[in-house]
Amino acid sequence: MVKFRVIVRFLCLGIFLFSTFTVTVSWQSLTSLVLFLVSLCELSPSKNSSSLHEDDHKTTRQIVNELYPLVDEEELRKSIHRAVFNFVTYDASKVPAIENFRPIQENTECIFARRAKLWGNQEWDEDLSLEENTFRILPSLLHFTLVCRQYKLDGFLIEVPDEFHRKDIQVFAKTFRRILKVISDNDPKGVRCMNKSYVAKRGWVFEFNNVTFFITTFGPFYPETNSRYAFGCENCFILLQPELSFALHDLSPSSSETNYKNPTTERDRIRCAYKNAGRPYIIPRDITQPMAWDMIKPIEDENPIIQWWSQ
DSSP states (O other): OOOHHHHHHHHHHHHHHHHHHHSOSOHHHHHHHHHHHHHHHHTSOOHHHHHHHHHHTOOHHHHHHHHSOOOOHHHHHHHHHHHHHHHHOOOTTSOHHHHHTHHHHHHSSOTTSTTOOEEEOOOOOTTSOHHHHHHHHHHHHHHHHHHHHHHTOOEEEEEEOGGGTTTOHHHHHHHHHHHHHHHHHTOTTSOOGGGOTTTTSTTOOEEETTEEEEEEEEBTTSOTTSTTBOTTOSSEEEEEEEHHHHHHTTOOOOOSOOOSSSOOSHHHHHHHHHHHTTOOOOOOSSTTSOGGGGTSOOSSTTSOOOOTTOO
């Protein structure tokens, strides 16, 4: 269909030509010329309407290219990493577990505890199993192992809610093993330290992503006379301390001897502080004692070792 503006233009042009060549120049010819010029300006399609008209005829591919433009491969890789990282991790330095652990951190006799830089687990999902909740921690624990040296982090804290310990050390021991097993089974380096046959023997150490850990635990079942006393905390805590943290603090070498009369090393001062508080830190006669033996301390010193590694 011929557009209206085209018809008007040709009509004006025809009148102009007719009046110009058949009649002497008159007001009619001048009028028709003016009308023709006006039609060129006023009846021309605007740029906006033209662009809208063009949009109506864009292909699906063109629309997709505008909405999702291709980017440089390196930038795409970084964008993917950022998106996945933000989706599966959380700010592990600001979690309720760290705040709940505060009474222990501020009251324990360890001279390094108060200024220790800790990360922790996110709140537990009651609809998930113990293993599923532990699995949710893994991305942030992996993150921890990658940056603990750079940021001088001292430990990763796992708070265990009441349903998984019930203020019973034996129940907690089973939970402790299950948590370590999930972490071990998902070790990105494939070491899987919990599958070793010598967990309860010398030479074994807990390891994840090539970082070895010294592990201590605290619970509401410990009396005030125990060095793992929880200072009123209702839940249990598992503290994974990277062994490199001790080196960064220039901690003196481990020794079975303690100078209680004139403590000179950090270890001596810590042991004296525990003793003076009425919860002496029992020092193994042999510093090569299996590390697993001391991860969950017995409630009383004379009680048998808690064999948490046994199924």
